[in-house]
Amino acid sequence: MTETFVSYSLIAVYSAMAIYTLAFVLFAVDLARRSAESSDASAARATGLASASAQQASVMVNGSSAGGTDTLTTAGASESKIVAHSPKSLKLAMAMTVLAWVLHVGAVIFRGVAANRVPWANMFEFTLTATALIVGVFLIVQFWQDLRFLGSFITGFVLIALGVGTSSFYVDVVPLPPALQSAWLVIHVFVASLSTGFFALAASLSIVQLMQARREAGKALKLRFLDTLPAADRLETLAYRLTVVGFVMWTFTLIAGAVWAERAWGRYWGWDTKEVWTFIIWTLYAGYIHARATRGWRGSRSAWLAIVGFLAIVFNFTIVNLFFKGLHAYSGL
């Protein structure tokens, strides 16, 4: 039975990866479309203004002001339309992402059924579950804010992670060692993975924020799709709100981990390598939250901190798990 479910899980995850790839391409197409439309729009705006001033010039002659105002209004409307209407490529990309995610979650569930326990007890399973949570957070956040422009970033990141996970981290289903047989495995690891989802989304917003800030500062950036995205300070606000949710979960992960460590290893804190890096990440994000309340640090500087924080998470998950000696030796590799 186990083998059957394991193969279902793998089929589901490979299918999900194929569809994520399609979604990634469609999201990229959408970004290209935004670039194209934005340059159309600026061209249109330029002509609109030109014709407006031409008409205004004629207004002087005719003594009527109506024509000029009309033209200006039309130009303005066509510009706001870019943001408002949601084109086919983006809708299709989101549909693909949802479909891939359903398969992805299916893979997680099949893996859990195959192992007869929660599917996050080794590197392969961490990767499988954490990426599902990252996409899950991405999808659910859309009900709150339209962040679909992050689609290419998120699906790209998840694809790379799943690629590495299935090829380099794969291990067969084995029973849990006694140290992992605890309710804390369910809680501690799940919350840690979920916070990764929020941090991933926030980091991608911070990256866009940095690009947007450069563009707003007048630096030449040939990424015209940025015209269609929110302003840098708006992106920063969104990134901050997601980070704060992630930070609360990370704090919980730390406390829950300490409680579990006391049960399993006899001490709640022992500067094990994984504990050290969890602490470093916590401190970095605490720094980020403080930076946003410090004059001269709000904006791009704090955005860099959020990105460094997320890099530390990726480092903690990969390099620390694989190469650092410590008690959290559960990669299964």
Place this chain on the structure above:
Amino acid sequence: MASTHSSDSTNGDSAADNSVTEGDSTRPSDHMDAPAPAPQSKVQQPRLSLAGYARFFWRQLTSMRTALFLLLLLAVAAIPGSLVPQITSDPNGVIAYRTNYPDTAAVLDFFQVFNTYTSVWFSSIYLLLFISLIGCVLPRTKHHFDALRASPPKTPARLSRLQGFTTRTTEADVDTTIASARRLLRSQRYRTELYGDSVSAERGYLRETGNLVFHAALVGVLVTVGIGGGFGYTGQRVVVEGYAFSNSLASYDSFNPGRFFTDDALDPYTVALDSFEPVYEQNNRQAIGQAIDFTANVTTTVRGEEPQQSQIKVNEPLSLSGTNLYLLGNGYAPVLTVRDADEKVIWSQPTPCLPFDANLGSTCVIKIPDGLDQQIGMLGFLYPTTGTLSSGALASVYPDLISPVLTLEVYEGDLGLDNGQGSNAYALNTDSLEQVAGRTSEAETLRLTPGDRLELPNGLGSVELASIPRFVSLDVHHDPSQLPVLLFSVLLFGGLITSLFVPRRRMWVSARTDASGTTTIEYAALARGDDPNLEAAVTDFAEKHSQQLGVRVDS
């Protein structure tokens, strides 16, 4: 009038109207909430007195920029401790590192890198950080305490400049309108105050309370870890099936007392290991032999009480007289009986062997200093389930005791125990010993299964493998800081959530009646800190209030 950036206040603390928010003078001068710094003129600075320097230094230390710098420095300073083995978490790693890289180790020793988290430099960083934190939080606590008893500030003159500004009209008179607005604000847990024909309200004091609780709890964690931890101790002890140990200093194999530990802190009790039952995977072909359960059945006796039977498992420590007993390791402890040439038993006891692989292949060291003509040392390899590699060498293929073999290489000579220096019981120093049975001697390695008895070389006597009981290694911990640290952590977490998610906002409702008898009501609000739902909150309030008054919506 400094009402320049009210649109800014949704995404942060940057206060809008100075007449409204007056800045928060108790915040560090570079906090977003503090009044904006006055432009610096290039006038020559007056000389600072000693107190002036002290004040300057204190202001620097408690500034946001310093706190931020120290936080990031702390993160960076924690990194070396994850790259280099630490004495507390990986003592054997440190020993190996010192042997392999003596030169680097000397440098690392100088910088206390093997003790990163208690080193002078790491401690300085977090102590400075905490001083900065306390210096920042104390004045804020006083200010918040005052704010909790103060009234909401005066209604600003022009509400239209503020967030979520909206108006409604009603036939009701001003007094009725304001009174009902006040009632509604109170029911939404706002604190209110009347100013003329307006009501000023504020809510969300819990945000700042949570923030202060969070920071105070951090200090609490640090202090309880620092002080409470000093009264604790940890001890390690190997116990073989059928044997017992008592909670006294002499019976521990190793013992780490806290700074304030005294001997009488040890509550005398005994723990006897009745049996140890491991369970190994037998069906899953990918994981044959993987441990899936460990259970130590023990009988505990606390002085003056009846003996009790209990279990210790991984993840399920046993609480006993204020200590916790953890099951951290296990292995085999073969009982060897050594007789001299006259058949007299001179040695018969279990020897805990150190496992070196997952199938519990183990090394055993037996030292017999007295009783035979020569001092004898034996180096053994125990294979619980014996298999043969293609090279012909033995190996353990499964961790349970199915077909055990113990091989012994025998040495004679000077064990080096008489020079007064302590020696490692788990290692055999063969410098002054000669192998008399084994790979490099004439006699072959002894090979025993349970019940076997073989002659020792050179007519020294005989050795018998009587039985192979199991042992467990137990950690005994007493840590009085545990409970307070947990309580502070819960406070910390609660404080964090309220400080981040409880919106702190001010709301104003103002009314005036024109000549026709129509009353116009103005609503506006101001965020203090991140407040995503501010505008919606004003609109909702205006709607509810209008409905209560039975007004017609302003067209």
